[in-house]
Amino acid sequence: MKKILLLTTGGTIASVSGANGLIPGITDAEIVSYLLEQNFRYKIESKALMEIDSTNMQPECWVRIAEAVYENYGDYDGFVITHGTDTMGYTAAALSYMLQNIAKPVVMTGSQVPIHYQNTDAGKNIVDAARFACEDIGGVFIVFDGKVINGTRAVKVRTRSYHAFESINHPYAAFIEGGEIRYNKPVSRVRSTELKLEVSLCPDVFLLKLHPGTKPELFDFLKYHYKGVIIEGFGLGGVPNQGRSLVLKINELLQSGVAVVMTTQCLEEGEDRTLYEVGRITAGELMISSKDMNTEAIVPKLMWALGKTNDLREVKRMMETPIADDITIN
Numbered sequence: 001m002k003k004i005l006l007l008t009t010g011g012t013i014a015s016v017s018g019a020n021g022l023i024p025g026i027t028d029a030e031i032v033s034y035l036l037e038q039n040f041r042y043k044i045e046s047k048a049l050m051e052i053d054s055t056n057m058q059p060e061c062w063v064r065i066a067e068a069v070y071e072n073y074g075d076y077d078g079f080v081i082t083h084g085t086d087t088m089g090y091t092a093a094a095l096s097y098m099l100q101n102i103a104k105p106v107v108m109t110g111s112q113v114p115i116h117y118q119n120t121d122a123g124k125n126i127v128d129a130a131r132f133a134c135e136d137i138g139g140v141f142i143v144f145d146g147k148v149i150n151g152t153r154a155v156k157v158r159t160r161s162y163h164a165f166e167s168i169n170h171p172y173a174a175f176i177e178g179g180e181i182r183y184n185k186p187v188s189r190v191r192s193t194e195l196k197l198e199v200s201l202c203p204d205v206f207l208l209k210l211h212p213g214t215k216p217e218l219f220d221f222l223k224y225h226y227k228g229v230i231i232e233g234f235g236l237g238g239v240p241n242q243g244r245s246l247v248l249k250i251n252e253l254l255q256s257g258v259a260v261v262m263t264t265q266c267l268e269e270g271e272d273r274t275l276y277e278v279g280r281i282t283a284g285e286l287m288i289s290s291k292d293m294n295t296e297a298i299v300p301k302l303m304w305a306l307g308k309t310n311d312l313r314e315v316k317r318m319m320e321t322p323i324a325d326d327i328t329i330n
């Protein structure tokens with residue numbers, strides 16, 4: 001019989017109504033007892049790691065989650081992590097980089113409505129997640145509303161609906177209906193490579209969404225306070241080179257040793273700066289292309305890469321190398 005470990009972190013799934021709105025307050029034992037009421041075919045144990053709304057997730061929390069999986073890796077066949085939905089995409093991607101060569105399923109889930117509420121989606125999500133955690137596969141996944149999404153590909157696109165997440169720029173890994181798993185694409189089967197924990201993260205990363213009128217002076221602050229800057233440009237990754245031109249300031253960032261990643265604020269189809277002049281102007285050899293990575297993956301990947309090295313060429317190489325299906329175009 002499979003043995004799985006439930007790690008709880010809070011989120012709506014574990015929330016109760018407090019004096020100032022919903023706050024996490026349901027224990028890991030209560031979530032386990034919910035699972036035990038169902039028709040299950042696995043052993044389950046649990047550990048509460050934190051009790052927070054995922055709005056309060058920090059890179060240090062990702063490290064605690066990765067360490068918990070690592071420390072218990074030998075004792076369980078799979079892991080379920082309950083987590084708030086708001087930043088679940090970031091945590092799932094972060095775990096995908098920190099848990100290298102993972103050969104067991106790490107399945108994140110949560111809900112839009114607390115588990116004790118009548119119209120909750122928590123029951124289905126947690127049961128599906130535990131079911132998927134019994135599969136003989138390796139990797140980090142989000143299971144939500146009957147869909148299984150690669151950890152580097154999940155984006156929360158709806159604030160209230162049950163189908164809060166979509167797999168962006170990548171096919172869904174699988175679908176789950178009535179406890180039956182239907183794979184949609186090949187997933188990594190168990191291999192005997194050794195799990196590597198890589199938790200040295202550099203949190204000095206800034207994410208900048210451009211808008212018409214972004215002030216170039218802002219970059220003077222970024223240059224002194226961050227080691228990495230991710231720029232969500234327009235369309236295929238364009239940056240203004242007229243009016244409040246940002247080109248000079250971006251070059252200054254690179255010259256002062258800051259890693260700069262160009263991406264797009266469009267959700268789908270990725271960045272490609274070769275088509276337009278406003279794209280090519282940032283084509284310096286150190287500039288990092290995000291290709292079709294999602295912002296939820298770029299942020300933790302840059303923290304992970306900068307946690308290993310300050311050499312911008314090496315950071316660029318690591319960022320542009322596909323990991324856990326985070327990049328699928330050239």
Ligand SMILES: NC(=O)C[C@H](N)C(=O)O
Nearest residue numbers: 011012053054084085086
């Ligand atoms: N549905 C949710 O879980 C939202 C909640 N604010 C959280 O991310 O923790």
